[in-house]
Amino acid sequence: MTKPEKIAPTITTGALPASRKIHIPGTLHEIRVPLREIAVSNEAALAVYDSSGPYTDPAAHIDIARGLADVRGTWALARGDVAPYAGRAVLPADNGFATGARLTPAFPHQRDPLRATGGRAVTQLAYARAGIITPEMEFVAIRENEGRLAAPIRDGEAFGASLPDLVTPEFVRAEIAAGRAIIPANINHRELEPMIIGRNFKVKINANIGNSAVTSSMEEEVEKMVWAIRWGADTVMDLSTGRNIHNIRDWIIRNAPVPIGTVPLYQALEKVGGIAEDLTWEIFRDTLIEQAEQGVDYFTIHAGVRLHMIPMTARRVTGIVSRGGSIMAKWCLHHHRESFLYERFDEICDIMRAYDVSFSLGDGLRPGSIADANDEAQFAELRTLGELTRIAWAKDCQVMIEGPGHVPMHKIKANMDEQLKHCHEAPFYTLGPLTTDIAPGYDHITSAIGAAMIGWFGTAMLCYVTPKEHLGLPDRDDVKTGVITYKLAAHAADLAKGHPGAQRRDDALSRARFEFRWEDQFNLGLDPDTARAMHDETMPAEAHKVAHFCSMCGPKFCSMRISHDIRAEAERQQGMASMAEKFREGGALYVPAPATEPAQ
């Protein structure tokens, strides 16, 4: 077993057990697409999707004060439609007026930000529409195939999704051009390993991190991100509030191989001392530019909360549970007017397209309880998000749509159907949903049920929920539990949709299980360390990892051992195939074949 190492001093590095990093080169572009190859003891190694970045590559030199390598700068500059500029000066308010020892140091290596020239849209959507296959598109195409050369298994119910045997760069381009998928990839996030979010691709998951008013150094926040992607988070949202937001975000992005999302409203609110009514378009706009220059890949924008919808929440059991939604609702009500997010949406688009920041249109009125699911307020906002999607698309901006929340199982499908209908197939990105309210402490599970289902129905990305949801701030173990839980939910969704590559890993693991290859069983699982530790609690001896039964049931009661005996016995007798024919209905005792039926 490979022990993860800590550096700097808190960053987790090192390969996962039995795993090595491999890279597949592009054919259109000079790119190297990372995958994780899991060694299997008596089969071919299995390559799997790998979100963990260079941290799991022993050949990579990690120094968080330098950040990850700049891989995308040349891609952006080669397109000839962007230019570096001086950028906005960092203001004391950006870090909550922290000074001296309380101020997180600025990231030491600052680059001038890139921005579109001449008012151009430098988005993946603009390129896709222009017929251009970018390096980002080829990268995600290779990545999605996980080293497969064929589609071994086609089985599933895709609910209208269209999953190709193998993803080609052209397929990626066409999906982006249609608005059905996005590659969140700010031109200033040059360290990014691009990934794609869309229902015709693998279901993705997001993990939330973020410092709060009192805690966390920049090292801790970088480590949270590294830890989340180690276990499979495809994107990470930095939901920091409090001081030092700007500087900590810089440290995160410069060290992040995955897209980073934020809710810019949180920082804007900090800048006005937490008084929602004091928010202004100018402060918000300045915050968007600040974060776009840093390289944030997607922004949650709660532009769908409109004045007339707020009274629709009056009779709800849990009112408005989205932080951004409640802040904007308060602003609207106080000023008695539509929000600046809605009124200035076209200006927001102009900023987004200049850096290729993707929209994640926030569901500010999502239900916070079973009682409030699928209500008037929720679906009214969803229709507005659909209108905003068209506006953003007209500006060549990439868009995904956020969804709930708390929804009982029988109301989940309607969420997907309504979203597809009103939001024109823009990717859906949901939080869970939780399928019951009665299990605080276990909401990673109540929500994994909903997440697996809505992922099956077509949701492109699932925002994780940790065991601490509703109760407290997740620690390291909670983050891992949340990520693994959502990885298994996303994979269950891929299987059910009939993703042609998904079942390979299940089959490899099940073969290992049937053949008593314990080490392979651990290594092929989502969390080899936990599986091994649980096994060793009951059966610590090395002998138990090679024996053809285990001490759980013992040899007499081991169904798999007996199955092997049965196969051997059957083959000795005469071969299974002819037996099947011979015994078919042979000994029917209670349901004899009708006398009129000819004997076989």
Add this chain to the structure above:
Amino acid sequence: MTKPEKIAPTITTGALPASRKIHIPGTLHEIRVPLREIAVSNEAALAVYDSSGPYTDPAAHIDIARGLADVRGTWALARGDVAPYAGRAVLPADNGFATGARLTPAFPHQRDPLRATGGRAVTQLAYARAGIITPEMEFVAIRENEGRLAAPIRDGEAFGASLPDLVTPEFVRAEIAAGRAIIPANINHRELEPMIIGRNFKVKINANIGNSAVTSSMEEEVEKMVWAIRWGADTVMDLSTGRNIHNIRDWIIRNAPVPIGTVPLYQALEKVGGIAEDLTWEIFRDTLIEQAEQGVDYFTIHAGVRLHMIPMTARRVTGIVSRGGSIMAKWCLHHHRESFLYERFDEICDIMRAYDVSFSLGDGLRPGSIADANDEAQFAELRTLGELTRIAWAKDCQVMIEGPGHVPMHKIKANMDEQLKHCHEAPFYTLGPLTTDIAPGYDHITSAIGAAMIGWFGTAMLCYVTPKEHLGLPDRDDVKTGVITYKLAAHAADLAKGHPGAQRRDDALSRARFEFRWEDQFNLGLDPDTARAMHDETMPAEAHKVAHFCSMCGPKFCSMRISHDIRAEAERQQGMASMAEKFREGGALYVPAPATEPAQ
């Protein structure tokens, strides 16, 4: 917070936090039906289903050497169709020839077993068909209503299930008469608090316990049972192998308020030294009588594994994964004939009906991997189980049907549909199913996804899976995690089916959440202790349990606090209702109303 106490020395007793035991009397019979009433700080107390028995009743005197009170003996004797008899003598083989210090002491208070007289069927099915409402039927009717007098909410998709507003004793009788539900209640399990399993009732869960070859005293096994029902297990299966099976089972049943299920084949196999081929009908039959006299409420019988089906498993990835199924398959193949379970099925029925032991017809050929789901072998056996159901019903025996296993989401519904079709609506009892194979260590979650879905579709009871599945023997924490996980899955299923009482608890908890009543939120949850502990990790101070925000987000970012502000603000302005009208589409910016539409 009420601390659970340990007695004897390992039995957990004491009420759950803020809870007290209440009893509702019958009107037809002299019965007292226990419920758990949860106190809520500013609302009426909420009564909930309570499987935990007298262990959570501070008024009860617990002495495991005496066992629980005999509540059902008079019910059985009053019917005039049973009589006590000397019963079978305990043989050394019954306890695996354990002697001296290795022999678990016999339970000290032995009663003569009861048995039907004159070859009668003394089953709940026989009484139901005769139009008799038994005390057991009235008991479960009251229990299912959870103290409700009305059905506050009707919402859901029931897939053909028929859930009444309130369950009446006559409804119970009719469901049992139709074979759609069972009350597993051996006449010799006099300590039982009856419960019902059927798709028109609340979804139930089972927890497995059992000693293995080396471990466990009788106290430990009794405690495992008590611990499992404390958290909500509705039935408990004793899957013991090894020595002392007979005596430990006696201790469990005499102290069990829930139905106890077993797989008699396991003990029979021990009696022949673990050599499957040496099993005989005589040994098996003797084991059935031994366990029926003790009071086992349901037997898993793998009578559906037929000779011609065995070759169908040849090309499976994981062969036969049911222990009972593999043992019987080996026997069949060795002797080249149908199993004695199949050939002697009518004789088995004669034993079952004399004690009212319910059948749980085992799925010996269930799939053990995603690759094997819904295959020929599985569905061939299911059809045989349907045939056997009719035979058992003809003998007035109660029947439920066991189901898989490992099934991807898109193949789950077919399992339920096939079961309903081929097994004539006999209750379905499934193990999960697991929706992917790739997460060893997290199979309580991979399976909770499938369990919630199949419960929604109509499965009546869900057999839990613990985090240690495939890896080792569950410990106390694993048992609790498995039980809570399955309780939330069963509840999610009840909500989605539209069980008329289910949402009461979600709503009560969500109201508490919205009103910052932290203590109520913990107490109304499935696991108050864990919720409280998680909360206290982040916010230990008592002040945090009363403040109208919490330190997770702080007051500025607390959506629920802001929601309250919004309500107050809106009410100040003019009342929500008129606002809704006033603002409706008022400020449409991008989608102006058509000019032809009259202004409102």
